[in-house]
Amino acid sequence: MSEFQRPKTEEEYHANFKQIKPLMNDTQAHVESGRCLFCYDAPCIQACPTGIDIPLFIRQIHSGNIKGSAKTIYSANYFGKACGQVCPTEVLCEGSCVFTKQNIEPIEIGRLQAFATNQAIVNDTKLFNLQENQNKKVAVIGAGPAGISAACELRLAGFNVEIFEAREKPSGLTLYGVAPYKIDNKTVLDEMDYLQKSFGYTVHYNTAVDADKLKSLENNFDAILLAIGLGATSALGIPGEELDGCLGAIEFINDIRIQKQNTRVGKNVIVLGGGNTAMDAASEAARMGAENATLCYRRSKDEMRAYGFEYELAKGVGVFGLFNIAPLEILGDKKVEGVKFIRTKVIDGKVKNLEGTEFTLPCDMVIKATGQSKFVDFLSSIENINLDKSGKIGINPETGQTDNPKYFAAGDALNGGKEVVNAAAEGKIAARGIIGFLGK
Amino acid sequence: MPDLKTNLAGIKSPNPFWLASAPPTNSGYQVMKAFDAGWGGAVWKTLGIPVVNVSSRYGGVNYKDKRLVGLNNIELITDRPLKDNLIEIEEVKKHFPDHAVVASLMVQSKAEWHQIVKDVENAGCDGIELNFGCPHGMCERGMGSAVSQNPDVLETLTNWVMEVAKVPVIVKLSPNITDIRVPARAAKAGNADAISLINTVQSLVGVDIDNFVPYPTVDGKSTNGGYCGPAIKPIGLNMVKECAQDELVNLPISGIGGIENWRDAVEYILLGSTNVQVCTAVMHYGFGIIREMISGLEQYMADKNFNRVQEMVGLALPNVSNWENLNLSYKVIAEIKDEKCIGCDLCYVACDNGAHQAIGLNKETRIPYIIEENCVGCNLCSLVCPVEQCITMKQIDTGKAEVTWRERTDKDDIPKTFNDELAGGIGHFVPKPGDAFKK
Numbered sequence: 001m002s003e004f005q006r007p008k009t010e011e012e013y014h015a016n017f018k019q020i021k022p023l024m025n026d027t028q029a030h031v032e033s034g035r036c037l038f039c040y041d042a043p044c045i046q047a048c049p050t051g052i053d054i055p056l057f058i059r060q061i062h063s064g065n066i067k068g069s070a071k072t073i074y075s076a077n078y079f080g081k082a083c084g085q086v087c088p089t090e091v092l093c094e095g096s097c098v099f100t101k102q103n104i105e106p107i108e109i110g111r112l113q114a115f116a117t118n119q120a121i122v123n124d125t126k127l128f129n130l131q132e133n134q135n136k137k138v139a140v141i142g143a144g145p146a147g148i149s150a151a152c153e154l155r156l157a158g159f160n161v162e163i164f165e166a167r168e169k170p171s172g173l174t175l176y177g178v179a180p181y182k183i184d185n186k187t188v189l190d191e192m193d194y195l196q197k198s199f200g201y202t203v204h205y206n207t208a209v210d211a212d213k214l215k216s217l218e219n220n221f222d223a224i225l226l227a228i229g230l231g232a233t234s235a236l237g238i239p240g241e242e243l244d245g246c247l248g249a250i251e252f253i254n255d256i257r258i259q260k261q262n263t264r265v266g267k268n269v270i271v272l273g274g275g276n277t278a279m280d281a282a283s284e285a286a287r288m289g290a291e292n293a294t295l296c297y298r299r300s301k302d303e304m305r306a307y308g309f310e311y312e313l314a315k316g317v318g319v320f321g322l323f324n325i326a327p328l329e330i331l332g333d334k335k336v337e338g339v340k341f342i343r344t345k346v347i348d349g350k351v352k353n354l355e356g357t358e359f360t361l362p363c364d365m366v367i368k369a370t371g372q373s374k375f376v377d378f379l380s381s382i383e384n385i386n387l388d389k390s391g392k393i394g395i396n397p398e399t400g401q402t403d404n405p406k407y408f409a410a411g412d413a414l415n416g417g418k419e420v421v422n423a424a425a426e427g428k429i430a431a432r433g434i435i436g437f438l439g440k
Numbered sequence: 441m442p443d444l445k446t447n448l449a450g451i452k453s454p455n456p457f458w459l460a461s462a463p464p465t466n467s468g469y470q471v472m473k474a475f476d477a478g479w480g481g482a483v484w485k486t487l488g489i490p491v492v493n494v495s496s497r498y499g500g501v502n503y504k505d506k507r508l509v510g511l512n513n514i515e516l517i518t519d520r521p522l523k524d525n526l527i528e529i530e531e532v533k534k535h536f537p538d539h540a541v542v543a544s545l546m547v548q549s550k551a552e553w554h555q556i557v558k559d560v561e562n563a564g565c566d567g568i569e570l571n572f573g574c575p576h577g578m579c580e581r582g583m584g585s586a587v588s589q590n591p592d593v594l595e596t597l598t599n600w601v602m603e604v605a606k607v608p609v610i611v612k613l614s615p616n617i618t619d620i621r622v623p624a625r626a627a628k629a630g631n632a633d634a635i636s637l638i639n640t641v642q643s644l645v646g647v648d649i650d651n652f653v654p655y656p657t658v659d660g661k662s663t664n665g666g667y668c669g670p671a672i673k674p675i676g677l678n679m680v681k682e683c684a685q686d687e688l689v690n691l692p693i694s695g696i697g698g699i700e701n702w703r704d705a706v707e708y709i710l711l712g713s714t715n716v717q718v719c720t721a722v723m724h725y726g727f728g729i730i731r732e733m734i735s736g737l738e739q740y741m742a743d744k745n746f747n748r749v750q751e752m753v754g755l756a757l758p759n760v761s762n763w764e765n766l767n768l769s770y771k772v773i774a775e776i777k778d779e780k781c782i783g784c785d786l787c788y789v790a791c792d793n794g795a796h797q798a799i800g801l802n803k804e805t806r807i808p809y810i811i812e813e814n815c816v817g818c819n820l821c822s823l824v825c826p827v828e829q830c831i832t833m834k835q836i837d838t839g840k841a842e843v844t845w846r847e848r849t850d851k852d853d854i855p856k857t858f859n860d861e862l863a864g865g866i867g868h869f870v871p872k873p874g875d876a877f878k879k
Contacts, residue, residue, distance in 0.1 A: 030505060031505040034505035034506075035504075037784045037786060037826055038786070039784040039785060039786065040784070040786060040789035041785060041806075043783065043806065098783050098784045101781075101782035101783065102780075102827060
């Protein structure tokens, strides 16, 4: 039985999705920043995909140079505030904090980062001087973390940037896909507004780019960055996926972020998958008031791709985990009524169904958190772009450049689906690749 | 159970912990509360012609999230009429006949000194402390630290007091002087019964960098204050030692300066203090800290088999001497316990940037190692290491006989010219300047 009541108002929704990393107040920031040891060649910097000089920005907070602190952060990562809140810091910067080796709580780096960047956002602090116009035009497809980061970096170097975004708001999955207890919509969009004001790129919203549109962009821009992310949840290929009440995790989380308390959630929800998105979806179903939120994974608990702390977080809100079971069929007449499972065993790394162990779990909603599809058709339409077997774009990792020199790539489309911070890092690399390619 | 009773030049108290003359002893209410909490004595807020104070009187020095490692004040002596204070002293003594109530005094003329000494004695105080220490405000009027800075005046004033005083007299010294022994000797010459030190250190605790005015700010202006709190303990310890070792001073000492726990008190006692006085710690945490101080002192004395506080007084003095008497053959080097190391590598950077390049780094494990032949045993790495007992200093046998600078000087075995072959650093590893740019 879930501990959360179904939220009826936006207020109740926000109460159920209370921020797990709330904004620090001045005293918290002062005390916490004072704990940092200022390690030599600090492990937290190494652990950050964007290589933020963490000890420096913490020391800047402590000495009251918040603008300098925000500049240190944004110089390395344009999604400074979002990453402070949504990064899996437990396995990145904070996980590497030397204090953990003496069983002392690590410095709350993420929250300090959000604290410093928040002040820059709230005060609209001008931190960067853009270089003079280089008269070069770059089209960026996708206004997610990779695309926006690249745009900022390119604008800093004096390049003109136009972003084409299929949806109506920027930041990609930061807004549409991250669990709402990690960051709320206003926080995400405030940072996006701040970045756009600071760097002055243009975004064309509600503008999907298809093969034809791309051709025209090719003619009008000097380089194109593919920061297109991933598509809808992939089909499982089992009977019953079309039933009402069976949906993808990405779509479910998207609904929650946008529809909030009005999102449809079943009473008995089964989530299929063992990754972080599965944890988020199960957790969110529970917070939305599902009476039972059950996580079902084909392999053992230890083999889940999800971070341990994400599973703990889900368990903490009442999610129940079932392991070594695979779905065979989604049952129901028009509407989902249950899932037929079979028990499994992993032999030599491969999942084997154990015949004769079939059983059925009743439910009224099935959430598939089994990976997102890739835009293989679209990408295949571009000349000389090579995709690997799984549909990931092949690039030069130093520059983000594809085999078609005019095209660069960054973000989930490239890495198959990672964290916001990885996309932000890759967007920056690609932007530098473009700057190098077009020359200055 | 160890006996904590102490006797400073005839002033007896149930334990060595007194409140120093300061805001916590401004009134009978506070002193009674302190005694009730367990304090052994109190030196009353300095009495004299009542002053007029400013608003905005204290400034603090914080370190990281720790408040008030240092505090400075520009408050003057009592701003209350003498008669009110005398009535309250009398009442305190009625309630606490065995506790030490010492009247701190600061006046100017001989007549004033004679009068006020009689007045406080009549009120029942157990001793008198002459405030020759305050380095702010009163010194501008020729009182406080101005007296410590002029030994002749100090001696004269002390003599005036001694002419009439029936109770023991303590002279409180200012640290704002080059050689603390000079005013201490003047106190002795003036027939004082004891000295107390240190008073506060002349200071500016900081500057409001938006308005270009130091703290504490009084209507856009500031003035120097007197600095106290944990930050000044090292200064106090050294000055107490200076006086305790000086044969010409030879007076009982009440130790003051940055004491906030039993350990600080023991350190002052071991360097020659008969008792100690506390102010800042009480202003920060209240009278209740006395419970920890008494408990700690009792435990320490029990553990070390001391029966009386007096047995401990000055025990560290034989072990403090001039630099020239230290053994030049003694050698320690650092030792890192790998299993405790958390890889912050502060020792590495401290040694590389700030010392002798005697620590190497395993880039894989982040665990540093000591390059023993480069280590001069400076202790720095062990001081910056944030882990308890991770870096320790171990003595190594140099095979050399004990020898001091004094002895080498006597044998003419010391460097005397700029490029003397006897330079201590000859043969010791120093990287080439260009190595600074190597990764």
